[in-house]
Amino acid sequence: MSNELDTLLTALYVDLEDRVLPSLGWSRTHRRGRRPALGDAELLCLAVAQQLLGVASERHWIRYARAHLTGMFPQLPGQSGYGKRLRAAGPLIAAVITELARDVDSWHDVLRLVDSTPLPCAASRETVRRSDLAGHAGYGYCASHSRYFWGFRLYLICTA
Known part of the structure; x- marks a missing residue:
């Protein structure tokens, strides 16, 4: 793993734990059952790393993470658990994507x-005359195609 990705994931983890998750009211302590070994912020960081590295398969990703990311994520779940x-x-x-987008x-x-x-809806004058779209x-x-069209x-x- 490169230093840039390592730094990004560390900064993302700290931001999620200290600011984003508490501002969303997200707490793991209010849920039933055993507390998972991999926290929510760690799960989100793993998902971001998977997308940044372009690994589509969860099976390949968990194999890669076990080989390269165990220093940052020592409690990796199996593929089905992930x-x-x-x-x-x-x-x-x-909610996290929206919250992080608001920082931009x-x-x-x-x-x-x-x-x-x-x-375009028609290519000939006859088609234009017979079309149900004639009044609309x-x-x-089209300047990019340097041609006229009917349609x-x-x-x-777009906005943010």
């Missing part, structure tokens, strides 16, 4: 990014 915990933590993962400066921007692409669609020009323009509007 998968069950990760799927059960879906709401927690969504662009979260509070009112800037909207707009992009459009032509959605119109002619337009709609599909818009994508």
Whole structure:
């Protein structure tokens, strides 16, 4: 494991334990059953590392983690236990992603990014006249393709 990934996972773990999980009201002490050996913050760090390293298979990931990450995560579960915990933590993962996204400066921007692409509906005049979209669609020009089209323009509007 590289020093950059090691530093990132350490910083993420500290941020999750000290700030993010308590602000979400997430506590492991209020749940029934035996406390798992791998904490929620550690589970989230493992999931982030798996995504950053591009390992799609949970089986391969656990094998890699046992070989390279036991110094940071000494209590690694088996493949089925990791998968069950990760799927059960879906709401927690969504809440943590939202909480971490709020720390980014662009979260509070009112800037909207707009992009459009032509959605042609007909290619000939006869088709245009017979089409049920005749009252709704119109002619337009697509500069990126340097051509005119008859149809709609599909818009994508994005914010944080």
